[in-house]
Amino acid sequence: MEINVIIDKLKNSNIILNLMLLLGIILFFVLNIAVGSVYIPFPDVLKILIGQGSDNQVWVNIILKSRLPQTITACLSGSGLAIGGLLMQTLFRNPLAGPSILGISSGASLGVAFVIMFVGNIGGFAFSGIATIGNFAIVFAAFAGSVLVLFLILFLARKVKNNAMLLIIGIMVGYISSSLVGVLQFYSISENVHAFAIWGLASFSNISWIQMKLFIPVILIGLFFSFLLIKPLNMLLLGENYAKNLGLNIRKTRILIILVTGILTAVITAFCGPVAFLGLAVPHLARMLYSTSNHKVLVPGVLFFGALLALFCNLIARMPGFDGALPINAVTSMIGAPIVISVILKKKKLNSLN
Amino acid sequence: MKILHTENLSIGFNLKKKSEIILHKGINISLDKGEFVCLLGPNGAGKSTLLRTFTGFNKALSGKVILNNKEIRNYSEKELAKQISVVLTEKTDTANITVNELVAMGRYPYTGFFGKLTNDDIRIVNESLEQLGMAKMQNKLCGELSDGEAQKTIIAKALAQKTPIIILDEPTAFLDLPSRIEIMQLLKELAHNTGKTILLSTHELDLALQYADRLFLLAQGKEIKCGTPEDLVLNGDFNSFFEKNGIEFDNSSGNFISKDANVKQINISGNGIEFNWVSKALRRNGFIHDENAEICVKISNSENKKYSIVSKNRNEIKVDSVEELLIELKKLEV
Numbered sequence: 021m022e023i024n025v026i027i028d029k030l031k032n033s034n035i036i037l038n039l040m041l042l043l044g045i046i047l048f049f050v051l052n053i054a055v056g057s058v059y060i061p062f063p064d065v066l067k068i069l070i071g072q073g074s075d076n077q078v079w080v081n082i083i084l085k086s087r088l089p090q091t092i093t094a095c096l097s098g099s100g101l102a103i104g105g106l107l108m109q110t111l112f113r114n115p116l117a118g119p120s121i122l123g124i125s126s127g128a129s130l131g132v133a134f135v136i137m138f139v140g141n142i143g144g145f146a147f148s149g150i151a152t153i154g155n156f157a158i159v160f161a162a163f164a165g166s167v168l169v170l171f172l173i174l175f176l177a178r179k180v181k182n183n184a185m186l187l188i189i190g191i192m193v194g195y196i197s198s199s200l201v202g203v204l205q206f207y208s209i210s211e212n213v214h215a216f217a218i219w220g221l222a223s224f225s226n227i228s229w230i231q232m233k234l235f236i237p238v239i240l241i242g243l244f245f246s247f248l249l250i251k252p253l254n255m256l257l258l259g260e261n262y263a264k265n266l267g268l269n270i271r272k273t274r275i276l277i278i279l280v281t282g283i284l285t286a287v288i289t290a291f292c293g294p295v296a297f298l299g300l301a302v303p304h305l306a307r308m309l310y311s312t313s314n315h316k317v318l319v320p321g322v323l324f325f326g327a328l329l330a331l332f333c334n335l336i337a338r339m340p341g342f343d344g345a346l347p348i349n350a351v352t353s354m355i356g357a358p359i360v361i362s363v364i365l366k367k368k369k370l371n372s373l374n
Numbered sequence: 375m376k377i378l379h380t381e382n383l384s385i386g387f388n389l390k391k392k393s394e395i396i397l398h399k400g401i402n403i404s405l406d407k408g409e410f411v412c413l414l415g416p417n418g419a420g421k422s423t424l425l426r427t428f429t430g431f432n433k434a435l436s437g438k439v440i441l442n443n444k445e446i447r448n449y450s451e452k453e454l455a456k457q458i459s460v461v462l463t464e465k466t467d468t469a470n471i472t473v474n475e476l477v478a479m480g481r482y483p484y485t486g487f488f489g490k491l492t493n494d495d496i497r498i499v500n501e502s503l504e505q506l507g508m509a510k511m512q513n514k515l516c517g518e519l520s521d522g523e524a525q526k527t528i529i530a531k532a533l534a535q536k537t538p539i540i541i542l543d544e545p546t547a548f549l550d551l552p553s554r555i556e557i558m559q560l561l562k563e564l565a566h567n568t569g570k571t572i573l574l575s576t577h578e579l580d581l582a583l584q585y586a587d588r589l590f591l592l593a594q595g596k597e598i599k600c601g602t603p604e605d606l607v608l609n610g611d612f613n614s615f616f617e618k619n620g621i622e623f624d625n626s627s628g629n630f631i632s633k634d635a636n637v638k639q640i641n642i643s644g645n646g647i648e649f650n651w652v653s654k655a656l657r658r659n660g661f662i663h664d665e666n667a668e669i670c671v672k673i674s675n676s677e678n679k680k681y682s683i684v685s686k687n688r689n690e691i692k693v694d695s696v697e698e699l700l701i702e703l704k705k706l707e708v
Contacts (some may be wrong), residue, residue, distance in 0.1 A: 113467055121571040255465045255482060261431060266535070267455030267483040313470035316488065349579075 034310055034317055041324040045095070048331035052091040056338055058082055065305045086225065089232055090334065094224040096239040097292055098302075098330025100284040102322045103246045105299030107281045107304075110253045110315070111274065112187050118300035119285040122173050122186070122278065123193030124166045125294040128286065129220065130197040131165025132158050136216045154251040155226065158219065159290045166286030169193055173282070177274050182260075185279075221347030222293035224334055235291055242284040246319055249277060253315040295330075297352040301360050308364070329356065378414075378428065378539060378570050378636035379404035383437035384428045385420060394435055397423055400438070403590060405539070405573060410565035413575040415592035415615065418479055421575040424592065425543050428573070429460050441539075455483035459535035461528050461542040469517030473527050476516055477502055480534030485633035502533040505560065523547035529557065538619065540564075542574035554578060558585040577614070583607070583628065584608070591615045631657065644673025655696050659703070671699070671708070 024345045060079050068074050068083045104119030112121070112273060120126070135157050180186055205213050227235060252273045255263040260270050288295065306321040307313060333355055337346040384399040397420035405411060413421050426432040428439060430446050439446040441457060449457070459480070478504065481495040491499070503509040506526040516524060522552045525548050532540050542561075548553040548575050558578075562585045564570045576582055582589060583603045591599040591611060599611045606612045614624040616630070624631050640661040642653055652673060653663065670684045679692035682707070693699050 110467075158476060180401055184425060248487060251482065251485075251487065254471075254489065255478060257471065258476075258479065259464050259466050261464060262460070262466065264431065264451060265455060265458070266479065267452040267458045269451055308472065311470065312472075313467065 027341050028112040034321070037309065038321070038324065041321075041328055044328050045324060045331065048328060048335055049091055049095065052094065052331055052335050052338070053083060053087045055335065056082070056087060083317040085229070089227055089229055090225045090338075091331065092232065093227050093235065093292065094330045095327045096236065097224060097288045097295060098298055098326040099243060099323045099327070100239050100288050100326070101295055101299040102302035102306075102320070102326025102329075103243060104281040104284045105301075106303040106318060106322045107246065107253070107277050107317075108299075109247065109303050110256055112183050112279045113256075114187065116300070116302065117187070119281055120194070120294065120299065122190040122282060122285075123169045123197065124173075124190075124285045125289050126197035126290040127165035127167075127169030128162040129165070129294060130200055131161035131163070131168075132219055133201040133204045133216055134165075135161040136219070137204040137212045156183065156249055159231070161284055162293075163290040166289060168281070170278075170282035170286060172279060174275060178271065183274070184228055218347065219293050221349045222295045223347050224292055224330075226293075227291050231291060235287060238287050239284065242280055242287075243323060245276070245280045246323075249273075249280065250315045250319050252277075253319075257313055292348070294349075296349045297356045298330060298333075299328060302329060304331075305360060329359075375407045376404045376406045378441045380441070381438045381440065383427070383439060385423050385432070386435050387423070388433065388435065392458040396435060397594075398592070398598060399436070401598055403598060404595040405571050407538070407571055408565055408569040408695060409587045409674075410562045410572045411588045411590060412587065413590045413592060414577075414579060414582055415571060415575075416594075419592040419594055421592055422543055425460075425541050425573070425575055429458055430454055452483060455535070457537055458539045458541060459532040459537040461525075461532050461540070461545045463544050463547055466516075466528075470515055472513050472515055473508055473514040473519070473530075474499065474503070476507075476527055477530045477534050478511075480531040480536075483535065498535050498536060502530040505533060506530040508557075520551045522550060525549060526553075526557075536664075538569075539571045539573070542572070543577055544577065545580055546576060554581060561585075579630075580628070611694055627654075636660055637662050639667035639669075641665055641667040642673075643670065643671040646673075648673045652681065652696060652699070659700060661703075669703075670704075 054060070054062055054067065059078075060082065064074050064076070064079060065083060068080050069088075074080050096163075101119050105117070108117040108119060108121050109115060111117075114121075141156075172193070173186060176189055177186055180189075200215075205216065208216075252263075252268055255266055255268045256273070258266070263273075264270055285299075302325050303318070303322050304327050306318055310317050310321050312318065329352075333348060333351040336355060337348055337351045380403055382398055382399075383401040383403065386394055386396040386398070388394055392509050400595050402425075409503055413424065415421050419554050423432060428446070430449070432448065441449070444455070477496070478491060478499050479489075481491060481499065483492060485495065503512050506529055508526050508530055511519070511523065516527060521528065523544060529542070529545060532542075540561075546557055549557065558581050561572045561574065565572045565587070576652060586603055588600060589603050589606055591606060593615050596615065599615070600605065601609075601611070603612075607625055607628070609622070609669065613625070616623055620633050621630055622633060623629075638661050640663065642649070642656065643665050644652070652671065656662075656671065668686060672682045672684055674680055674682065679694055681694075681696070682692040683699070683702055684690050685706070688706075691702050693702060700704065
């Protein structure tokens with residue numbers, strides 16, 4: 021093939037865009053580890069990452085026990101939530117859907133509220149005071165709450181004929197959970213209410229390496245399954261009748277999609293809290309940037325873009341100058357919304373989901 | 375050679391509260407290989423329900439639908455995907471995929487996990503695009519297509535699925551007249567030349583009469599009637615299915631005419647093409663042919679002033695065009 025043809029192909033294909041995304045991820049990954057409220061010289065950062073260690077034990081701890089797990093968590097959570105959002109938007113043919121639409125994060129919130137405020141209330145102490153036990157209990161409660169809702173939704177997914185019903189049920193679960201949380205908040209001492217609120221703002225920094233051993237494989241498995249769903253997702257673009265005519269088992273696919281989204285969302289919410297905005301916005305950004313709805317392009321695109329955006333937000337949250345770290349939700353919406361708006365305004369043709 | 379037939383089929387809706395709405399029962403019809411069949415009927419007749427029962431979307435309320443000696447409900451989704459392809463009037467979420475990508479989805483029953491296309495698949499996709507005249511536009515996004523082009527793309531997808539049966543629900547609904555004729559012609563050729571069995575429902579009665587090998591006539595409360603278009607017209611079935619207040623099907627012209635309350639008698643004489651068209655114009659204005667009428671319209675073979683109005687007590691009026699003819703007739707206050 022002539023050089024011109026090759027260059028044309030490259031321009032039209034997504035290779036350049038994907039390369040830029042990958043470079044961006046690597047850049048922000050490294051920045052997340054190298055930059056923080058404690059200044060660590062870059063050569064030392066590299067030495068510690070390679071495993072050569074450093075004279076300064078504090079630095080080693082900061083890099084290996086704080087920044088590295090946090091960065092990996094941000095990366096995987098961004099991808100996981102973004103994929104969850106994509107799956108939900110395609111399954112329900114709803115551009116406003118996000119991974120939390122099934123009510124799973126609401127279930128997690130209720131579980132955590134129960135532990136922090138109800139149990140704390142009964143015991144008569146400020147739950148926020150208990151560190152590691154508290155952390156484990158919170159993770160467990162969040163996961164339990166998520167899984168309960170997930171089971172409910174999966175059970176109904178087998179019975180309910182169309183997807184709109186599931187959507188409504190998920191939203192209703194969200195409302196019930198919010199109202200119960202409100203009641204709990206009303207009867208709790210302020211420290212616990214504050215602790216719950218802080219949990220609700222999400223953070224990538226509350227995972228220990230032991231927890232990572234569970235977190236990383238589960239997220240990777242979920243992401244892997246999302247690749248297997250590429251073909252069914254494309255078929256769903258045609259609508260359930262055409263998809264069925266092309267050989268798709270609608271019920272099985274629906275359950276699989278809900279399961280993958282549910283597990284990704286449940287695990288991420290359990291360890292990080294209910295991270296907002298990423299799941300909803302990243303698929304739209306990807307659709308606009310790649311100008312396609314083809315999931316062969318979107319699934320990897322959303323995966324990379326979710327990781328990139330999460331890393332970026334995490335970096336902002338931890339920029340030196342903020343005492344400690346800002347909670348993630350404060351940043352994701354503040355940064356994310358203007359990005360989405362600017363992309364919409366730049367694109368002359370609005371690529372809508374409908 | 376029958377490819378699909380029904381045995382005592384009952385179609386309708388199954389409401390959850392154990393009650394059923396039966397639209398039609400005891401249906402015994404069949405489709406032959408290489409046949410082009412049109413399903414006609416007024417709105418609400420149950421055409422879509424019948425088609426959906428054939429494609430397996432709706433369950434038969436009772437009776438069987440048998441495809442190649444096996445009941446439809448015993449086919450798995452994957453097996454059925456290779457037997458029947460559909461074209462519906464539903465909206466799809468495909469604004470942001472290209473024409474090529476959409477047609478390629480027709481190959482999904484045959485592809486592996488990620489939907490990767492073999493060279494054979496790609497060839498089939500290209501052939502389907504060519505047949506519908508969409509090859510030049512294959513890299514356009516579906517959202518940029520006109521309604522007609524979008525419909526052709528969906529039909530190309532059904533072709534790419536390479537099924538022996540194609541079922542279409544009002545496929546010409548959004549098309550302009552040349553495109554409608556194009557599609558009907560294409561489908562007829564597919565049936566006759568490649569042996570596909572095509573069943574489509576439509577409101578285009580004249581196109582159906584022209585292109586279909588057989589018609590199925592369906593109407594609320596009436597038993598389904600099948601036959602060649604000409605038989606159904608000649609034995610009056612066609613008329614009885616579509617007759618409505620004041621409208622009837624004229625067997626000789628093959629058109630629907632409204633039964634006017636006020637008709638005027640006029641004697642039309644002449645021959646050739648002009649005779650047909652002048653008769654049509656006169657009919658539109660409420661004149662019907664009667665040999666004993668006082669007024670007579672004559673069509674001659676001369677170059678000028680072909681049309682003349684002859685009546686007692688008046689001079690013969692000669693005109694050049696049908697328009698002038700009608701104006702003169704009005705003036706006579708006939």
